[in-house]
Structure formats: structure tokens, C-alpha cells
Amino acid sequence: MKVGVIGCGSIARQxxxxxxxxxxxxxxxxxxxxxxxRAEALVNLxxxxxxxxxxxxxxxxxxxxxxxxxxxxxxxxxTIAALNAGKHVLCEKPMAVTEEECEAMxxxxxxxxxxxxxxxxxxxxxxxxxGKELLSAGxxxxxxxxxxxxxxxxxxxxxxxxxxxxxxxxxxxxxxGSMADLxxxxxxxxxxxxxxEIKSVYSTMTVLDKxxxxxxxxxxxDNSVEVLQFENGATGTVTTSWTHYGEECNATILYCEKGxxxxxxDPEYSLQIVNADGSVERYALDRMQTNDDEQMASSxxxxxxxxxxxxxxxxxxxxxxxxxxxxxVFACLRSAEEGKAVKP
Ligand SMILES: NC(=O)c1ccc[n+]([C@@H]2O[C@H](COP(=O)([O-])OP(=O)(O)OC[C@H]3O[C@@H](n4cnc5c(N)ncnc54)[C@H](O)[C@@H]3O)[C@@H](O)[C@H]2O)c1
Numbered sequence: 001m002k003v004g005v006i007g008c009g010s011i012a013r014q015x016x017x018x019x020x021x022x023x024x025x026x027x028x029x030x031x032x033x034x035x036x037x038r039a040e041a042l043v044n045l046x047x048x049x050x051x052x053x054x055x056x057x058x059x060x061x062x063x064x065x066x067x068x069x070x071x072x073x074x075x076x077x078x079t080i081a082a083l084n085a086g087k088h089v090l091c092e093k094p095m096a097v098t099e100e101e102c103e104a105m106x107x108x109x110x111x112x113x114x115x116x117x118x119x120x121x122x123x124x125x126x127x128x129x130x131g132k133e134l135l136s137a138g139x140x141x142x143x144x145x146x147x148x149x150x151x152x153x154x155x156x157x158x159x160x161x162x163x164x165x166x167x168x169x170x171x172x173x174x175x176x177g178s179m180a181d182l183x184x185x186x187x188x189x190x191x192x193x194x195x196x197e198i199k200s201v202y203s204t205m206t207v208l209d210k211x212x213x214x215x216x217x218x219x220x221x222d223n224s225v226e227v228l229q230f231e232n233g234a235t236g237t238v239t240t241s242w243t244h245y246g247e248e249c250n251a252t253i254l255y256c257e258k259g260x261x262x263x264x265x266d267p268e269y270s271l272q273i274v275n276a277d278g279s280v281e282r283y284a285l286d287r288m289q290t291n292d293d294e295q296m297a298s299s300x301x302x303x304x305x306x307x308x309x310x311x312x313x314x315x316x317x318x319x320x321x322x323x324x325x326x327x328x329v330f331a332c333l334r335s336a337e338e339g340k341a342v343k344p
Contacts, residue, residue, distance in 0.1 A: 009159060031051065032057050067090045068091040125270075153244060210222040
């Protein structure tokens with residue numbers, strides 16, 4: 001399989017380019033970025049050629065699949081163009097910036113008979129996978145309540161273009177703040193772990209600390225809290241933050257009929273089970289990937305994208321399912337605006 005990468009910032013460098021380069025059976029065809037020097041830098045690292053435009057890459061009949069790693073607002077247009085050009089697509093999260101765009105992406109994949117997957121690496125994190133297996137096997141009984149947090153020091157310290165002029169802080173390019181940037185991971189994760197659909201959401205979003213270069217508050221939220229209610233009754237919270245200075249938090253805690261499941265709540269033991277009788281089981285499966293890692297450990301996303309295409313099987317990253325999590329994100333936006341709980 002020959003692949004191209006569109007958008008050559010941090011996620012393309014640390015994950016897509018790196019993992020395609022190391023994946024057996026994959027040839028890196030090349031890179032495009034509107035800043036040509038960024039595409040050149042990734043060609044130097046991972047091979048292939050620099051393309052002069054999205055259209056040039058999509059017109060190359062030797063390219064089978066592309067990764068879309070650009071700013072959020074351009075996900076849908078490029079993804080749909082790639083699907084219409086007969087490419088399989090791995091699009092980064094958040095899938096797109098409106099519900100209509102997300103639905104059009106899924107429809108384009110169906111119409112063209114091509115695969116569309118979204119880069120939801122958290123579903124593939126080892127402790128999350130093991131947690132899902134245990135929950136599905138009934139080890140914990142029903143999930144009653146939960147809390148899931150994703151907080152780090154902010155995307156302006158991660159983007160290839162570091163500083164508070166980052167596109168992540170502007171509505172036009174990012175559309176969303178921490179709630180969708182980080183919250184989509186956790187809304188999707190709890191939906192996946194609990195195995196039920198989200199019935200209602202109540203969300204508050206605020207700008208507490210981040211500033212634009214002129215000192216005014218950023219145009220999107222830097223902190224959010226969501227209260228989620230699931231169809232099966234489970235009720236809990238997701239919190240997101242771009243102002244967790246000093247240490248990231250990626251913890252999900254599920255309070256279940258038979259005890260408590262803690263995922264990435266401890267730096268050493270990524271999965272812990274506290275049984276109802278108080279006994280504790282600790283499993284050191286892995287360490288959660290963080291934005292501070294020099295070179296991320298393999299996310300599993302590229303393996304899953306390529307293998308699901310080659311093996312012609314359903315994928316845990318298929319866009320059709322992730323669209324349901326995106327609907328919850330759009331409901332959170334409506335809820336924060338209207339100040340009341342809403343249905344996705
Ligand atoms: N799965 C994850 O956990 C994860 C982590 C980080 C970023 N992301 C997502 O990946 C995407 C890219 O984020 P990043 O951190 O790499 O950002 P970044 O700022 O480091 O890089 C973005 C790159 O895209 C280029 N670009 C933007 N719009 C473009 C367009 N229309 N055409 C061509 N190039 C364009 C920019 O020039 C820049 O080089 C975002 O949607 C982000 O949410 C996902």
C-alpha cells in the first residue's frame with residue numbers, strides 16, 4: 001500500500017509519518033503541506049516526494065490511501081476530495097467541524113466504496129483495550145458512574161508552529177477548543193467502554209487562562225466540564241483542560257457494580273481494579289502517550305488503518321461509529337450555548 005500525508009505538523013511527524021515508515025508492506029509516497037518546507041522535512045525523515053498541492057497528490061494513481069493531518073476546519077473538504085479520488089482516508093480527530101460535514105464524509109466513503117477511519121488512538125491504548133475486554137466479559141458488572149479527564153498544558157506548546165498565535169486558538173481554523181480537541185477522545189472512550197449511547201449532555205465551557213498575542217482571551221474554550229447520561233443509565237463527567245501545567249492527566253475511573261476500574265490514573269499501573277471488598281489488582285500494561293514524549297510509542301492507529309484495509313474487515317476506528325461520538329460533541333456545543341441539557 002502506498003500512502004500520502006496531507007498536513008505536515010506535529011501529528012504527521014510524530015505519528016503518521018513515523019508509523020507508516022516503520023509499517024511493513026507500506027510505501028511512503030510523499031507529503032503535502034501549504035508550508036513546503038514542512039513537507040520537505042518529513043520527506044527527509046520518512047521518504048517519498050513533496051507534492052505541490054492536495055490535488056496533485058490525489059491525482060497520483062499510485063497513492064492508495066492518505067492521512068489528513070491539517071487544521072480541523074479543513075478535515076472535511078480534503079477527506080471528501082480524497083475519497084472521491086478513490087483513496088482510503090485516515091483523518092485526524094476531531095472528525096470535522098459540523099455535523100453536516102461529518103455526515104458528508106461518511107456518505108462519501110460509502111458512495112466511493114473506500115474506507116474512512118478517524119485517528120482515535122485512545123480506543124487502542126492497551127489499558128483501554130483490556131478495560132473494554134473486562135467490561136464486556138462482565139468482570140465489573142454494570143458501569144454506574146464515571147469520571148474521565150484529559151488535561152495538558154495546551155496545544156500552543158505542541159503544534160509545529162509553537163506559541164499563542166497557534167491556529168488551535170482561532171475559531172476559523174480550530175472551530176473548537178479543549179472540549180472537542182481533548183473531549184472527543186474521552187466522550188468517545190466512555191461511549192466505547194460503557195457500550196451504550198449518550199442520551200443527554202450538559203456542558204459548560206470557559207476561557208480561564210489562555211491569551212492571544214494581543215492579550216485578549218482565546219476564541220475557543222480552554223476548559224470544559226460535561227455531564228453525560230447514557231441510555232443504560234450510567235451517568236458521569238468528562239472534564240477537559242488546556243491549563244494543566246506541570247503534568248498531564250488522562251485518567252478515566254469507572255465506578256461499577258463490582259468495584260472500581262481505574263485507567264491511566266497511576267503512572268506505573270495503567271489498569272487498576274479495586275474490588276468491592278477493597279482488594280486491589282494492579283496491572284502495569286503501559287504508560288499513556290503524552291504530548292511531552294520525544295517520540296511517541298506506536299499509537300497503533302496506523303497499524304489498525306492499514307491492517308483493516310488489507311484484511312478487508314471492520315475497524316474500531318471506522319468513521320460511522322465515531323460519528324455518533326461527534327454528535328455528542330455538537331450537542332455539548334449547543335448545551336453550553338443554551339445553558340441546559342440537550343440530546344445528541
Ligand atoms: N489523535 C490525537 O491525539 C491528535 C493529537 C494531536 C493533533 N491531532 C489532530 O491533528 C490535526 C493536526 O494537528 P497538529 O497537532 O499536527 O497541528 P500542527 O499545527 O502541528 O500542524 C498542522 C499542519 O497542517 C498544515 N495545514 C493546515 N491547514 C492546511 C491545509 N488546508 N492544507 C495543507 N496544510 C495545512 C499547517 O501548515 C501545519 O503544518 C488536528 O486536527 C489535531 O486536532 C490529533
